[in-house]
Amino acid sequence: MINTALSSFGAQVVLATSSDENHPPENILDGKTETFWLSTGMFPQEFIIRFPDNMKVSLISVHSFNVKHLRIEKNTLEEADKFQVMAEKEFEQTENSLQTNDISVDGSHATHLRFLIISGYDHFVSVHKVSVEA
Amino acid sequence: MVKLRARCILVGDAAVGKSALSQMFRSDGAHFQKNYSMTAGVELLVKPVNIPETSDSVELYIYDSAGRETFAEACEKMWGQPSVVCVVFDISSLASFNSCSRWLQRVRAHCNGLQVPGVLVGNKSDLSSRREVEETTAQDWAQSQGLQYHETSAKEMENCDAPFLSLAQAFYTLYQERRQMIQTLG
Ligand SMILES: Nc1nc2c(ncn2[C@@H]2O[C@H](COP(=O)(O)OP(=O)(O)OP(=O)(O)O)[C@@H](O)[C@H]2O)c(=O)[nH]1
Ligand SMILES: [Mg+2]
Numbered sequence: 001m002i003n004t005a006l007s008s009f010g011a012q013v014v015l016a017t018s019s020d021e022n023h024p025p026e027n028i029l030d031g032k033t034e035t036f037w038l039s040t041g042m043f044p045q046e047f048i049i050r051f052p053d054n055m056k057v058s059l060i061s062v063h064s065f066n067v068k069h070l071r072i073e074k075n076t077l078e079e080a081d082k083f084q085v086m087a088e089k090e091f092e093q094t095e096n097s098l099q100t101n102d103i104s105v106d107g108s109h110a111t112h113l114r115f116l117i118i119s120g121y122d123h124f125v126s127v128h129k130v131s132v133e134a
Numbered sequence: 135m136v137k138l139r140a141r142c143i144l145v146g147d148a149a150v151g152k153s154a155l156s157q158m159f160r161s162d163g164a165h166f167q168k169n170y171s172m173t174a175g176v177e178l179l180v181k182p183v184n185i186p187e188t189s190d191s192v193e194l195y196i197y198d199s200a201g202r203e204t205f206a207e208a209c210e211k212m213w214g215q216p217s218v219v220c221v222v223f224d225i226s227s228l229a230s231f232n233s234c235s236r237w238l239q240r241v242r243a244h245c246n247g248l249q250v251p252g253v254l255v256g257n258k259s260d261l262s263s264r265r266e267v268e269e270t271t272a273q274d275w276a277q278s279q280g281l282q283y284h285e286t287s288a289k290e291m292e293n294c295d296a297p298f299l300s301l302a303q304a305f306y307t308l309y310q311e312r313r314q315m316i317q318t319l320g
Contacts, residue, residue, distance in 0.1 A: 123309075
């Protein structure tokens with residue numbers, strides 16, 4: 001389902017630290033890279049995606065701009081209040097195109113994915129699309 | 135509607151009036167501390183600023199830092215990544231003006247090469263009879279560093295909002311520029 005909008009599977013963004021009503025966090029899950037969520041200043045920044053059920057995750061693909069250091073955490077239905085680090089990555093800077101990063105993870109199940117943007121290459125960073133492969 | 139957040143690093147020599155200025159701004163002129171009470175570390179003040187003619191705002195997180203050299207290192211550890219910078223001197227003290235370039239360098243060392251809007255503030259404009267720094271001198275140096283220059287008097291409640299409003303506005307402009315740029319990428 002790497003090319004499908006996560007929102008059509010009932011996934012939702014349940015928390016985001018920034019909001020510009022022209023660039024809401026739902027834009028991350030609509031499957032389009034034209035629309036984006038834009039952070040509105042200071043780090044860290046985070047958003048949390050909730051799946052309707054436990055979901056198997058083996059690859060996470062992120063389209064973004066000016067994100068530097070990203071950490072991804074997950075939890076499961078069984079242990080809802082405990083987030084575990086799944087992956088941590090330093091993205092390369094791009095000039096005139098989006099950053100595209102595929103992050104392989106262990107294929108375990110998750111109900112929430114938490115994306116923690118620890119630093120950026122600019123004051124403001126954007127996330128255009130997150131997709132997940134089972 | 136958008137609410138931005140900016141980390142504003144406030145620096146300058148001891149006793150130039152950084153705390154007085156930021157407290158006047160935060161309290162809308164209700165609070166001027168006449169007796170000097172040295173800042174030993176960093177004091178955080180938060181205030182939202184509305185951007186004129188929009189429904190948007192910038193929330194300023196002001197890091198009022200100690201001017202005393204003994205605290206400098208501890209202060210720097212708390213700055214994180216600055217969004218905007220405010221360097222203050224006392225117009226009746228040439229020494230405090232001469233320190234500004236060192237203060238600015240210190241903050242810029244934490245900016246990771248990012249463009250960080252800044253202002254230079256000549257405070258204590260009420261002490262004009264003892265003025266040691268001419269307005270044009272300060273203005274010229276500010277311009278050479280890409281800073282906006284403002285003169286204030288925390289004591290007389292003169293112009294205290296101006297430096298912070300101009301920082302908020304500059305950060306807001308930067309946001310709009312970036313937003314437009316990113317819009318062309320997707
Ligand atoms: N005349 C006059 N005095 C001022 C003004 N602003 C501040 N002061 C006085 O200057 C002294 C120092 O002010 P502070 O605001 O504590 O200075 P500071 O820059 O925060 O000093 P540190 O915390 O040690 O770095 C106090 O006695 C204030 O009352 C002003 O605009 N005019
Ligand atoms: Mg102080």
